[in-house]
Structures are given as C-alpha cells and as structure tokens.
Amino acid sequence: MQIKESSDQKVSGAEGRLRVTEGTYAFPLTEKPNTTTEATYVFPATFGQRRLWFLQQLHPGDVSYLIPWSIRISGMLDIRALDQTLNEIVRRHEVLRTTYSMRDNGEVVQVVRESLRIPLPVEDLSACLDPEQQAHDRAVAEAGWPLDLERGPLIRARVLRLNSADHVLLLTLHHIAFD
Secondary structure, eight states: OOOOOOSSOOOOGGGTTSOOOTTOOOEEOOSSOOSSSSOEEEEEOOHHHHHHHHHHHHSTTOOTTEEEEEEEEESOOOHHHHHHHHHHHHHHOGGGGEEEEEOTTSOEEEEEESOOOOOOOEEEOTTSSOHHHHHHHHHHHHHTSOOOTTTOOSEEEEEEEEETTEEEEEEEEEGGGGO
8 A cells, every 4th residue: 555645744653543545645634623523534636526516616505416315115114223324324435424625725625524423304294184295395395405515414314204104215415425
C-alpha cells in the first residue's frame, strides 16, 4: 500500500492512525473544526463529485440529482430491525457518511464522518380515509425535499404505515453517493 502526500499536508508518524486506502491519503479536517468528538477525514473529491457539488452551488435546493425509492413492504414489519439494518449499511459504507465542502484553497473535498446515525421516522397513515393516496402524496413530497451536500446526511429514510401489515419505506439518496 502506498501513501501519497499532498503538497500542503504531510502524512507522517503522529498521523499514522489515519484511514488510508490504496493510492490515496486522508487527513483530519482542520479548516472547519468538528463540533463533535468523532474523527472526520478529508479526501479529494472526484471529477464527478466536484461537478455535482458545483451544480448544487449554482442551483441550491435543486432535487434533480436525488434518487427517491418507494419500497412496499407487506407483512409484519419490525421497525427496530429495519432501523438497525439501515444504520449498519451506513456504518459499512463511507460514501453514505460523506459530505462535501470547499477548502480555503478552493479545492472541493469529501468529508467522511467516523459515524453517522440515520433517523427512521414512522408516520402512521392508517387512520386516513385513503392511506394509499396519502402515501403517494408523502412520497412525492419526500422526493421534492433537497439534501444538502455540505451538511448531510445524503441519505434519508421514512416508513409510512398504511396498516399493521402494510408499509412503504421511502429512501432518498443523492446521486453523488453513486459516483
């Protein structure tokens, strides 16, 4: 495994705890202090990520690059197990814990959080006159709610309960996570 050094930041002994992937380097974010006690690491953004970041700067609130999913779940649903599963996926995939920001030198970078917990709110529509229509309306609204590349998270989830044995899982991700 080879560690590359950036021109303005050296990777050396005291920083040996840094996460390193083959052919790249990471260093703790120093320009913007982390408000939590968890570690945060920075990687250069890819060309595609820089392009999507730039487009969001030109058109804040644009939802063109969101990927919304509505997944019908029939049968009894263990919300706790679904929540744990979703968050285990986020734990295993750094791209789902990544946000994007511009450094002082103008470089767009990936900011990877050590950990991130995605909330899984449950909205009970069973008392509605037409829960199917309400679920459809909620799915459309969810797809129109932007994700912020700088603040994150770049994944959002919600469960709509139509009745005790019928649910809809709404997942929304930003296309930048699929670069």
